[in-house]
Amino acid sequence: MYGRLAHRAFKLMAAAPIDGCLVEFGVYRGDGLLTMARLARRYLAPPPLMYGFDSFTGMPPTEVPLRSILRQGWAEGVCSDTSVELVQDRLRAHGVSARLIKGMFGEIAPLREYGIEQVRFAVIDCDLYEGFRDALRLLTPHVRVGTVLMFDDLIPPTDHRHQSVREHGKRAVEEWEHAVSMNLHLIRIDAPMALCVLVDEAYLERYARAILPLKRDQWGDLATSYARQYLGDGGLAPLKRVRDSLRGLVRRY
Numbered sequence: 001m002y003g004r005l006a007h008r009a010f011k012l013m014a015a016a017p018i019d020g021c022l023v024e025f026g027v028y029r030g031d032g033l034l035t036m037a038r039l040a041r042r043y044l045a046p047p048p049l050m051y052g053f054d055s056f057t058g059m060p061p062t063e064v065p066l067r068s069i070l071r072q073g074w075a076e077g078v079c080s081d082t083s084v085e086l087v088q089d090r091l092r093a094h095g096v097s098a099r100l101i102k103g104m105f106g107e108i109a110p111l112r113e114y115g116i117e118q119v120r121f122a123v124i125d126c127d128l129y130e131g132f133r134d135a136l137r138l139l140t141p142h143v144r145v146g147t148v149l150m151f152d153d154l155i156p157p158t159d160h161r162h163q164s165v166r167e168h169g170k171r172a173v174e175e176w177e178h179a180v181s182m183n184l185h186l187i188r189i190d191a192p193m194a195l196c197v198l199v200d201e202a203y204l205e206r207y208a209r210a211i212l213p214l215k216r217d218q219w220g221d222l223a224t225s226y227a228r229q230y231l232g233d234g235g236l237a238p239l240k241r242v243r244d245s246l247r248g249l250v251r252r253y
């Protein structure tokens with residue numbers, strides 16, 4: 001799921017700490033929360049509280065065009081094979097605790113009512129324009145300089161079939177940035193995902209040395225990009241299996 005970009009997000013949070021909780025808008029079956037919990041244990045001590053927001057009823061309808069394969073991929077009802085109970089059970093099985101809040105982002109109460117004061121890290125992974133817009137509206141009073149944000153799907157990948165992504169995450173984030181006049185600093189795009197942090201001059205002066213390496217490619221990024229170029233997206237799956245087996249072996253010995 002969030003892969004290499006999420007590691008960069010947590011490295012930045014560790015290097016430039018602020019108080020606050022971790023939130024995800026668009027939980028589905030909880031894979032994102034599980035990754036967040038794993039990375040929080042590795043990079044942040046003590047791991048902050050986690051919250052997950054979702055309708056748990058699958059993708060809602062949208063007023064905004066969906067073209068090509070996204071017409072099926074993001075169609076109403078996709079991702080409905082989940083529930084609060086299913087996600088709670090999965091989290092419990094991994095020893096992870098998170099508060100799950102069920103509802104459409106446009107209808108749920110302000111985040112303060114769930115005990116949220118400040119947000120340290122927010123992932124918005126709800127694909128559609130309206131979800132992005134409403135999640136950002138909820139987040140606005142709780143973000144500040146130093147809040148790290150990860151958006152999935154923000155930037156369409158090169159594939160021509162994904163170009164209507166542009167009218168969803170990208171449009172909502174651009175409108176939000178304009179409306180709140182905060183400085184959303186883009187650290188890195190691994191299309192369709194983007195990693196950003198809210199900054200001001202003082203933050204950048206203090207943490208530029210932590211941010212700059214996070215913008216650069218590492219060998220794993222280069223390997224992924226070459227594999228994509230020569231094998232296509234489908235070709236990455238066998239490579240990931242080899243990588244996971246090697247990691248398993250390293251952990252065992």
Ligand SMILES: C[S@@+](CC[C@H](N)C(=O)[O-])C[C@H]1O[C@@H](n2cnc3c(N)ncnc32)[C@H](O)[C@@H]1O
Binds near residue numbers: 029032033060
């Ligand atoms: C792509 S899935 C999230 C995947 C998840 N982050 C993961 O890592 O596995 C998108 C989720 O967003 C939720 N969603 C989309 N728009 C929403 C909205 N406006 N309000 C509430 N939930 C929404 C859907 O129910 C779906 O579960």
